Amino acid sequence: MKTINEIRADFPILKRLINKQPLIYFDNGATSQTPVQVVDRIVQYYSYENANIHRGVHTLSQEATDLYEQARQKLQKHFNAQKSSEILFTAGTTHGINLVASGYGALMQAGDEVIVSASEHHSNIVPWQLACQRSGAILKVIPMNEYGILDLEAYSRLLTERTKIVCVQHVSNALGNIHPVKEIIELAHQRGAVVIVDGAQAAPHLQIDVQALDVDFYAVSGHKMYAPTGIGMLYGKEALLLALPPYQGGGEMIKEVCFEKSTYADLPYKFEAGTPNNCGGIAFGAAIDYMHSLGLADMAAYEHKLLAYAIEKLQTIEGIILYGNPDLEKRTAVISFNLKGIHPYDVGTILDKMGIAVRTGHHCAQPIMDFYHIPGTIRASFAVYNTFDEIDTFVEGVKKAQKMLS
Secondary structure, eight states: OOOHHHHHHTOGGGGOEETTEEOEEOBTTTOOOOOHHHHHHHHHIIIIIOOOOSSOOSHHHHHHHHHHHHHHHHHHHHHTOSOGGGEEEESSHHHHHHHHHHHHHHHOOTTOEEEEETTOOGGGTHHHHHHHHHHOOEEEEEOBOTTSOBOHHHHHHHOOTTEEEEEEESBOTTTOBBOOHHHHHHHHHHTTOEEEEEOTTTTTTSOOOHHHHTOSEEEEEGGGTTSOTTOEEEEEOHHHHHHSOOSSOSSSSEEEEOSSOEEEOOTTGGGOOSSOOHHHHHHHHHHHHHHHHHOHHHHHHHHHHHHHHHHHHHTTSTTEEEESOSOGGGBOSEEEEEETTSOHHHHHHHHHHTTEEOEEEOTTOHHHHHHHTOSOEEEEEOOTTOOHHHHHHHHHHHHHHHHHHO
16 A cells, blocks of 8 residues: 555645644545545546447547446446446435335335334435335334444344345444444345345445345445545346336436337446436546555555544543444444533534534434434544544544533
8 A cells, every 4th residue: 555645645635724724634424535546537538538428429429438337347346246237327325225215115015114224324214214105115123222233133023024125234324333234134135135235334444245245235425435426336136126117217228219118228227317427437437446556455454543543542531422333343434422511513613623524413314313312423534544643633622622612
């Protein structure tokens, strides 16, 4: 892997001053920053390669098509999908989950069952509520304990012959817990249910192998993986994608159109209606290249050291409340905490005055906050370009905020 200074040089935004202080960006769980290698790829595309893809015989269109499909193949290889046609480009994880939920909302019947976990992001709850409302299916919830660890015994009891789909996140965006998705998938398959995994928080930190997991659907967002916003990926097993109805209608997703009946395109284009985000897909491929250039295992090991160091330092603060699994081997680089008697928004505001960017609030996971009876948390989330010195400054900032607000 490059040195930390070499990595940081790839991210010019890290040179900014915020409120006259060097930027410390600890909001990577919301959006990672984008390296110059990806930004340059975007500029290259719009400067010299821009064209509408798939529908042109001219050279520019064919070149842009090749670049877009090569990016799809990079994602196929990175996530170890069996076929590139099982990789759908989406606008992000939320789009991917809604695509699947819309399909199952049309396929399920009254009395069928959907299982989600108590730890889910809203984007893996609300689409399933809508699907259940349309179909008459029943929504069930896997409970969690005080550390945000899912109760697998309760989960196994929730599974029945009426369970059609299980919807779980791989990593909690609010707590950083790594959930045992392989075991969750195995138990679901024993009952004949399919599983969709929200991989938005896992994909930046873990090497995901969809075939090893035997997962049915897996959704990710590019903007958490050093790519631009507005691009994501949904992996789906071929047989299941073929069985789902189209999510949107229009150009690109059709084979033949007449007023009596239309037929649909082959995978993956059946689910990619309209002009796609060509540049976003190509840039996503460039972001995958960037991650591999650093070494996925090296990135994960470094980020885990940051996590352990930050937890150790934060634990020295009197009155701090840390959330999440205490076993750091089952965590990624996300820390959620509060200071006793102090509102998280106030802490976040003071940290911002020091140039430190953290996320405060419910993190689109209100059921978790309701479980703890709190309005929200302060969340610090790390990426490969963060440093131990930044963590020291951050911890001192938290102490200062605590003193000011007490």
